[in-house]
Structures are given as structure tokens and as C-alpha cells.
Amino acid sequence: MAKTTIVTLGGAGSRIHGLNGPVSIPAFKARKVVDPTGAGDAFRGGLLSGLVNGYDMHTSALRGSACASFAVECNGTQVYSFTPLELAERMLA
Numbered sequence: 001m002a003k004t005t006i007v008t009l010g011g012a013g014s015r016i017h018g019l020n021g022p023v024s025i026p027a028f029k030a031r032k033v034v035d036p037t038g039a040g041d042a043f044r045g046g047l048l049s050g051l052v053n054g055y056d057m058h059t060s061a062l063r064g065s066a067c068a069s070f071a072v073e074c075n076g077t078q079v080y081s082f083t084p085l086e087l088a089e090r091m092l093a
Helices: 039-052 057-071 084-092
Strands: 005-008 014-018 021-025
Touching: 005 039, 014 057, 021 057, 039 057, 057 084
Parallel strands: none
Antiparallel strands: 005 014, 014 021
């Protein structure tokens, strides 16, 4: 009954499957990949934050992907942080 399904693809980004067909979301480049643990949770957090704040699905998934790129730069699941400016800069890179 879900109208949208999102498949995460690790370092290859993710894919949104919805009513308009599949849409690919790129993985944003981390400065250095240290530990992938927690990247999926970071993606979901960024995605849901975007949706709650009124962004469309595509933009929210891009935000989630950028959040995940920060998560893989640290050892551990919740030890990373970034500012709204750093998120925006990562998404533009």
C-alpha cells in the first residue's frame, strides 16, 4: 500500500521508487570514509527531517544522502555533527 519505496545502495547512493518511476539519489562524497555504521540511520534522519520541514521527497532524500556522508567520516554511530551551512555546502559539492 506504500506509494513510495526507498532503497539505499551504500556508496552508490539510493533510489526512490514512486508513482513517477525510479529516481536515483547520488551518494555525497565524504572527506574520508572511516566507518559506515550509522549511515542508514543518518540517511533516514535527514530524509525525515526534510519531509517534516516541508521539502519534497527528492530534496529530502538528497539531504539524507548528505547527512549519511557526515556519518561515515566518524567511528561510531552518533559521534558526528555538522552545521546547516556545512550540510548546504556538502550538497553543492
